[in-house]
Amino acid sequence: MANKNLLFEIGVEDLPSKNLKSFLEKVKNNIEFHLDKNSINFSECKFYFTNIRLIFVIKDINDEIIHEKKLIKGPPLQKCFDEKNNLSKTGEGFAKKYNIDFKDLNTKKINGEDYVVFEKPKLLIKTKNILPKILEKALIGVEEQKKMKWGYADVFFIRPIRWMLLLFGDESIKSEILGIKIDNFSYGHRWLSNKKIKIKNQKHFFDFLQNENILYDNVKRKDFICESVKKIISEEECDEKIDEELLEELSAMTETPHLYLGSFPEKYLELPKEVLEYVIQDTQKHFLLYQNGKVTNKFIGLSNLEINQNILNGNEMVIKPRLDDALFFISKDLSNNIFNKHDDLKKVIFHKKLGSLDDKVKRLLILSDHINSQCFYSEGKNYKDLVKICKLDLISSMVVEIPKLQGHIGSYYASESGFDKNIANGIKEHYLPIKTNDPIPKNVDSQIVSIADKLDTVVGIFLANEKPSGTRDPLGIRRSTNGILKILLNGEIYVDLQNLIEKSSSLFLKNKKNLTDKKESVNDCKNFFKEKLFFILKDDFRFNDSVIQSVLWYSNTVDPYTMLKKVSSVDNVLGSNNFTDLFSNAKRVSNILKKSNGDFSSNIQEKLLRESSEKILYNEINGIQGQLDLYLTARNYGDYLNQLNILNKYITNFFDEVIVNADEEDIKINRLSLLARIDNIYNKIGNIATLNP
């Protein structure tokens, strides 16, 4: 038995650059899974990719699999025949399973009974015979990428497959994968030679790629591009700011990268930064250069060929008309004065069941008032001015042409048109936060509008009965929900979300007869916020599941920032030795109440308190109640827990000296009521009885 390396190359028409790596990652996992399943040993499985090649290398594969001789026990002999002494289903089935005549099977006495046995002979499988099937299964099993059909082919793949090369050791395996014939050919530099060449062995393959200057290793290729870009940046004394996403995308679009510096006329620098970034980076896929944080008129492009004047001129020339068009739109929009065109929002649909953007703006005017008084102690002053203009850029030619510029171009137009600076900035800020690391809007007015806008969208989607499921997320309300939560948490804003949801919902229901007023929608929506809050506390704040749950799931009201404070206070004391008793007492109290299974909210009657320890406990509780209430009002949960911790020794004494389940019913109920009151005090923070220190 020997070990061999496997080389598998798939030649494909140009692959989409996104998600390629995670696709291959999954194929690799599949290959490993199927090798294991077939008991094939190997030391490592690697992959490389370019825009037109997927390469897998599996090292040290056994070239044979040996299944040793084995005795397989069948059914008892007597069960293999029926009353008439004919072969029974049982007997026939066993023989059929091993593809043998029943009469050729042996019998063996096991524990005094005769059994039918099959002697499975030593079996030797040539690995190379089953490798194509394994590779095929691994490729089919990945649904990561959208797949397509081509020609008459009856297979699906990301893009049409043009060749397949499979070498096991240095032997070429002739077979089929996905209905495509495997051969021992590969192709060279597509733009220069396009040479079709017979591959003699694995070394020959990699030498050939190298001679053709093909950088097949995606990691090395990306590094090469990154270093080349950095070099040009430093020569130009620009900022070392390299868009990681673009870098990843460009390196997946080529196998022969060459980088060059280009420029465009300086007059276009008067365009807003976002427009230049959109044209140069998003559409032309160049790295735009910045100097001291400011956009310059330089860019770095990537070409498949060594640079010549043709390539440079072409790339520089194509930018100009796009920027000219942007200038055309901007001057058209500014002369049209979009800020006077409120009525045009009636023509723009927000959602088919929820009306136009004009309807939305009208709701936001009322909702923002409510939010201002509920969460901002009426500190907001100019938020209504912002509401009135924050969506108007959506009717501008620029945004109709390039939707991604929404907000940014509105801010630009507003400041060009002489609006107050905060209002102008508010147009783009009210969309924040969009991406994970985005800041929240800076001033109170933008925060109010941001919360109102997002809340209106989220609540509307729930009322329209279109809440997200799987990949379906109409109007991106997952992001909006997270956005609201982040503003509340980072902005340290207290609010009862249910109250806001109900207000927002009432604004829809007032005018939209087609929406059904369902209690569940509001409730669903509230729970949706809870779920998202759970994940933010877990993933961003790194709190333990059980701690978050003890606070979140128990509470009926949803006030994210209060919840954060509670979770953080509980988390803080959970690991501390001084608080062990607090949690164990909470558990004990809760268990007794649960077993007693009744409602003990009735008042505690002093005259029924008999033992000294229960009297002391009762007095202690009364003694600290006032202080506890003050801490609650001040949302000072750390001190609340400290204060509560003082009770422990009295509770312990109580349990030591008193039998809760006294014979007299009224005494028993009185004691349970005392415990219920303590339980209630704990639960002001959360269901801490569920936690284990």
Add this chain to the structure above:
Amino acid sequence: MTFQEIIFKLKSYWASKGCISLEPYDIPMGAATFHPSTFLRAIGPEPWRAVYPQPCRRPTDGRYGENPNRLQHYYQLQVILKPSPDDIQDMYLDSLASIGIDKGKNDIKFVDDNWESPSLGAAGVGWEVWLNGMEISQFTYFQQVGGLECKPVTGELTYGLERIAMHLQSIDNLYNIRWNEDITYGEIYMQNEKENSQYNFELVDSKILSKSFDNMEKECINLIENDLAIPAYDLLLQNSHTLNLLDSKQAISSTERQAYILRLRKLSNLIAKKFLESRKKIDFPLMKNN
């Protein structure tokens, strides 16, 4: 190379690859895909290879002749290869070589771009082809047409002729493209751009056009019910252009627009089914070459 030579050369290149050389269709359309030689022929099992130039109309792209890169009436050269051959990318690159675009001297990129036409119920997978950063072609493998799964798959190549001409003639204003040695693109089409921009943006009568849309739709349905897919398709084309005119006049809101598109989609799906049935009835005559 003049504009007309580019058309001659591409047509003769593709004719040599077995394409029948067709002429533009006689009804306004937004893209060469709407030509029956593409939409209808992509349906069903019959093989088909064709090449044709097609003037396209995009009323909203008009600029009164003032933008050197935008037109409301421009040219595409369309190639249809059904089934899509295995060497389709190489054939395409060879076709560029036939008009003097050398892949060894220019940076050509196939940039991922999936295509969808909601009003035709059609979708495909493919690329934009970039020549030194400029999009010069669309390359699509049809996956669905008129709501029907494509089997076999049709490969569609669409050349943007003005852009290619600008590259070959090294100019940055399309009105300066030399159509032949004596006359420029601007001399032929400048007045056309001005007049049509004025019509599209200012004088479109939305009442007349939306009435016309309703009427044509009625007639189209009647033809479908009478098993006449081909004339029904002509009426669909007219309505598609009517919708684009209403759009350029900004006479309709985005919801209304969506509703119009759905109406077109419904018709195109019915027409596709009807066309498939009618070809089946005559035993798919073009299968003889298979």
